[in-house]
Amino acid sequence: MRLIVSLSEVKSRGTSSVGGKCHTLAEMEHRGVPVPNTLCISDRAYERYIASTGLRERILLELTRKSFADMRWEELWDSSLRIRNMFLKTPMPEDLSKTLSDPLRERFGSKAVAVRSSAPGEDSAQASFAGLHESFMNVRGIESILEHVRLVWASLWSDAALLYRRDLGLDVATSTMAVVVQELVEGNRSGVVFSRSPNDESQAVIESVYGLNQGLVDGTVEPDRWMIDRASGEIVSHTAPSRAQMLVPAADGVRLAPLPERLSLRPPLSAEEANAVYQRARQLEELFGGPQDVEWTWGDDGLTVLQSRPITALGDREPGDERRWYLSLRRSFDNLQMLRDKIENELIPRMIEQAKALEGQPPARLSDAELADEIRSRQEIHNRWVDVYWEEFIPFAHGIRLFGQVYNDTLHPDDPYAFMDLLTGTEMASLERNRALEEMAVMIREDAHLEQALRESLKGDPHAKITNRFREQLDLFIGRFGDLSCAMTGSGECERMPDALIRLLLEMADHPPTKERARQRDLDAMRSHYLDQFAGPARERAAQMLDLARTSYQLRDDDNIYLGRIEAQLLVAVEEGRRRLGARSITGLGELDASQVAAALEDPHFKPEIRPKERGDDDMFVRARQLVGQPAGPGVAKGRARVILSQSDLITFQHGEVLVCDAVDPNMTFVVPLAVGVVERRGGMLIHGAIIAREYGLPCVTGVPDAVSLISTGDSIVVDGYLGIITIAGRPDSVGHTEL
């Protein structure tokens, strides 16, 4: 079997290893349907590549180090990124690259091509699942084509494919990927047609935009839409958007351009042309024996079909299946720019306003019934903002990923997360707060009398001589950031102000300061090195992408602080409720959630349910020795674990301890300068624990299942941030004890 074949050879030899997309194209060409000039690379080329380079075993190791069941989708994304980097860093063996180069050069020369995935098994789920694998537009030159072939291969293990791994039957031993290389047809109008609408069996749907199809597919450009009656072929309806933009080929890839005014007033297709598109779809439906989802473009040579595949629904209609949502997080650059504008100029100012409005209405004066209403109203407000957070803020984090991809594709770094260094040093609110803390710690460190006075005041001495300068700083800090004693972690637990803060400052002052990684010069060099890879308009775009990623990175942290301020106001109301219920001698109040507190305030006979505690079997007991998570900050640290279960665990945090928590909240990161390492249950490179650890250069492991139950405060642990492993080396009660 040859590794690279033309469409006519695919048809005449009936080979099965070129994937569904190639087969369909070959069939269409055979029937005289105009399709682009195409070559197919068989999946044997993929197999030869991963076998001869040892990639198969490396992928296997990456995908089996942790159980999928224990992985969050962010970790799947990270795994996928690491695998993608393996493909980027591993060149094709010379004989393979030669076998592919000659026919590609002969056929395409220096013409622009599209490099698309063609997953094997024409009727398999893979053939009909749209958007799981990558395709690249406007690729030029043999080197670049071969590199993009590797990237298409890598996309067999994309985050989307990993999400649908069961439906796809994804298996390192058997899964393969074929590739379509086709001349780029520069149509001036493009679109998709469903020969039968997924929503109405009696109709067909056409969607069309000016320019290239990608703008429609990724949702950046709003299309015109026609509904066509299948029985009569008549247009039933035409919906026109306000047309403003189009996607056009750019130096390397595609870019969004403003639509000329004369076009914005005219639909991309006339009624006749819409009919021609519909007729073509019906022809393909007949040819392939079922309703088709067809991508097409209309250029000077008329209508060309880019691909056709059976219409099948993604298997995610089960309630609670959020995979479709995860996939919606993959946004284009232009889409993210729009989102940024909305977040910066609309959402964040509104959040701040909302928090201020609530802060101005202390609940103490309300009657019980009013307080119950207020709790419910605040809960609703908070829920609404949590929804906004998921729908707008989280997708915006994709800006970081998009930049990471561009950076890795261009620079091929050894560390797939090297790009994160270009994002650090943004003005995150939590870093600013930590700097303010350090300034006060310096005052204590330099003034033995002040230190003495603070210790005396902690012991309850009201006459302790605390300098005015320090008091002013302290008040200023509390005014800006709060006293940290009643943070917004939802624990609802508070210590008497400002003892907690003073205790923390004394602890900080007792040790040399931990510095943020000051590497401004490196950063400038890195930035120039990155930008120097681009020229002309591409350089401008590369700079914009970096800027977007930096904003995205900064917001990853800040959005939580703003949301935290709103949540804090809900908690204030709930606390007031609990206080009043406490006066009625109701016990177990800590267990009640906001709506239960509201209900209890209205019901004088309220009694909380008390759940019985589980009894353990104690002739044998299990202990974790080594836990596997994700490497999220390089380095190795040894130290005493401090497991954060409540606010008091934060307040008593000591210098040299390892921060172990379920989910680092930016509102808890004030202890990070005291920590030697960070361990978090949630996984992923972009979670707060990983980000803040990176800012301070601390070893960090994320995605450690059950971290807070398997590790106890006081355990001696080793954080291996290179391999993503936690070793519990010793326990205070000394069973299986090993000295560090």
Add this chain to the structure above:
Amino acid sequence: MSDRETTSLALRELFARQRLAVLATREEDGQPYTNLMAFAVSDDLRSLLLVTGRATRKYANLSADPRVALLIDSRSHQASDIHDAMAVTVLGEALEVSGSAKERLLTSYVAKHPHLKDFASSPSCALFQVKVRSYYLVRRFQEVTELHVRQ
């Protein structure tokens, strides 16, 4: 299921499939020494059974120092072993069994290894019961869980 139950279950499943364990003993001068041994495990996972000839080096080692380590694993000699195979290290103390207890324990040993009946019942062989102190279970290359038995 609790961690303890899932861990015990994983151990039971492994022990049901595997017949052989690597036994480590210590020679008089401190030199470690290993052998491949047929083993059986008690239902409560608190002890393991081994049989050895009395003239062997391991018999001498066990008689002088009863502390042992055993390794039981599910490798299949493929590249995939590195992540698919499970390995259990057992730490404990091996004591020779005699009297009526021997007869009872021998029956359960032979139930697992019927073809070793003659060997195990031979007067020249000794039956050892390993009182387990801890199991160290390794999965997915680097995930390590300990199961400790209260003594």
